[in-house]
Amino acid sequence: MPELPEVETIARTLAPEVVGREILGVSAPDPSALQPSLAGFAALAAGRRIVSVGRRGKLLLIALDNQGVIGVHLRMTGRVTTCGPDQEPDRPRAVxxxxxxxxxxxxxxxxFGSMHAFGPGEIEAWPFFASLGPEPLGLGAAEFRARLGQGRARIKALLLDQHVVAGIGNIYADESLFRAGIRPDAPACGISPRKRDGLLAAIQTVLAQAIAxxxxxxxxxxxxxxxAGAFQNHFKAYGRGGKPxxxxGETMRVARVAGRSSTFCPHCQRGGGEAAVLCSAPPHKS
DNA sequence: ACGGATTCCTGATGGC
DNA sequence: TGCCATCAGGAATCCG
Known part of the structure; x- marks a missing residue:
């Protein structure tokens, strides 16, 4: 499942293969992969030259020479690869x-994924793009503390919410919470500023290592x-349910949090558990 | 308004 | 062996 480190890696490996090349044509065995439509996509992309490849959150961005851009949503199983004239792409939705x-x-x-073509200045008006939260790498501690808020939403739900911070998915949420010693179902209102700082540090460490x-x-x-990437060999939480x-050495537990299977250590991740008291009182505001 | 649950989609997996 | 239920999850949308 491509999250921030995977999309970053795709951008870095795609760039040397496509930057400087002109888009000669667009074909789509599955036209629903293209937004606004196959014809609309082709009109925006054909004849344009690719000037750079980047990323915003989990969104892959292919910049065009007219200030337009192609945004690629990989969702769960999306793949962007290059192949020469002698190679047959494996079941492509679009080429x-x-x-x-x-x-x-x-x-x-x-x-679930899709490719969106935008003309100059259009992507900034796309609600999904405009509402993305800040990039976690380089995010300041004070802003992160504030963005988590004091509500009763579970911390994992907040990490997965792209409006709060952009780029974290189920894998890196579990890995970061493990390293920070915080239960995935801890409500935000029970997580101290110190714990929040530790969580941000864990997120940044995990993402940087995964990119590496x-x-x-x-x-x-x-x-x-x-x-393939190699960070799956460093997982400490994701996919380790039932293992020590x-x-x-305690048995790792799996629980459903924020609609996702969430793996954590009941012993090491006790942070936020004390929040039941802090959050139980309803906000008596007149 | 806020937060939880559901939906979309298909291949891998496990139980019987 | 084969079939069927279950699971995986990003983000929009629905619901209490």
């Missing part, structure tokens, strides 16, 4: 033919060259 015989392929078995390892490959994720905690 961009590029100059020099290169092709950019978008495949996505579960079909080219992301995590559970089953679907591959970079633009088709290569790597820190204390």
């Amino acid at each position: 961009l033919a590029l100059s020099g015989g290169q092709r950019l392929c978008f495949a996505d078995v579960r079909r 390892e080219n992301g995590s490959s559970i089953r679907d994720y591959r970079d633009a060259n088709g290569d 905690c790597l820190a204390c």
